[in-house]
Amino acid sequence: MPPETGRLTLESLLHLTGDPAFWAACAVTLFAGFVKGVAGFAMPLIMISSFSAFLPPEQALAGLILPTLVTNVSQATRQGVAAAWDSVLAYRRFLIATLVMIVVSAQFVRVIPQAAFLMLLGLPITAFALAQISxxxxxxxxxxxxxxxxxxxxxxxxxxxxSGVWGPPLIVYLLSIGAEKVETVRVQGVVFFLGALVLFGAHLQTGLMAGPNLWFSAALVLPAMAGQVFGQRVQDRMDQARFRRWTQGLLVLTGVNLVWRALML
Incomplete structure (x- = not known):
């Protein structure tokens, strides 16, 4: 990855694009963006899980922040800014609680063991989704x-x-209240965008989003957006029932993946 500097230089760019890990990260991000375009979520989970196989944990977390931030702008405002604002007002309690806790927990990213957190989240998410499917x-x-x-x-x-992953509880909540497809995807975009914005700000303060980590994350925005565009075309052809099945299936995989990550830590 690029040399330890906060400035973007030609040398740092050449170093970044010459690293095989960078191209592997681009491929993962392209696929994750496609899944997000189809279902509206799961991009950070796919990225952090895959990145962890070939990147240091802090760089893996940093890599997903800007792609998550940018793709959710598009997702949140796809029906217009007014519709996005309506979602902010309708789900304001969820948003406030999420944003406050992101700021609080981000301060402990280097000291809190993630295994217990991931296991406690993954098990109930998996159980809920399996029960929904059944x-x-x-x-x-x-x-x-x-x-x-x-x-x-x-x-x-x-x-x-x-962990950079805060989507599963929102998906569980939206499935529980029976939100329809367009609303589900828009609300996810709103919550994920604001969460990513707060996470970005929090990790600017912690120092995680600086120097090479910042530019690495910025470079992954393009493949994330490309994947999302293709995925949205698939989503537009789905009816409500099929979309719900996709969401439930991905939620099962999300939960299982969280458990697997906990066991691997």
Whole structure:
């Protein structure tokens, strides 16, 4: 990866593009962007899981931040800025809880062991998704929706600051309330964008997003966007039932992957 410097130089760019790990990261990001375009989520999880096989943990986390930030701008505003703002207002409790906990937990990214966090998140996510696929009704009761937003948002933010992945609790919540496809994807974009923005700011302060890590992350924006565009074309042809099955299946894989990551740490 590029030399330890905060300035973007020709030397650093040549060093970056000459590293096989960089091209491997681009391929992973292209695929992750495609999945995100189809389902609206899972890009950070695919990236962090794959990156961990050939990159240091901190660089793996840094790499996903800017692609996540940029792709979610497109996803959140696909139906217009007004629709995105409506989603902010409708899910404001979830957003507040998520953003606050991302800031808090990001400060401990270098000291908190991730294995226990990932296991505690992965097991219930997997169980929930499998139950949904099997036809069991596990929807949250609407009279407790406000409380559920605070709790699920806080859980997502807690894990997000440490691992860069805060989507699964949101997906569980949206599946539970029966949100339709367009709303689901837009709300994911809004929550993920604001979360990525806060995570980026938090790790500018921690020093994680500086020098080579910053430029590495910036270089992955293009393959992320390209993959997302192709994925969105597939999503547009899906009906609600098929989209829900895709979401449930990816949620199972997400949970299993979180458990696997915990066991490998």
């Amino acid at each position: 036809g069991r009704k596990l929807a949250l009761r609407l009279e407790h929706r406000d409380r559920a937003e605070w709790i699920m948002g806080g859980i997502g933010g807690l894990y997000g600051g440490v």
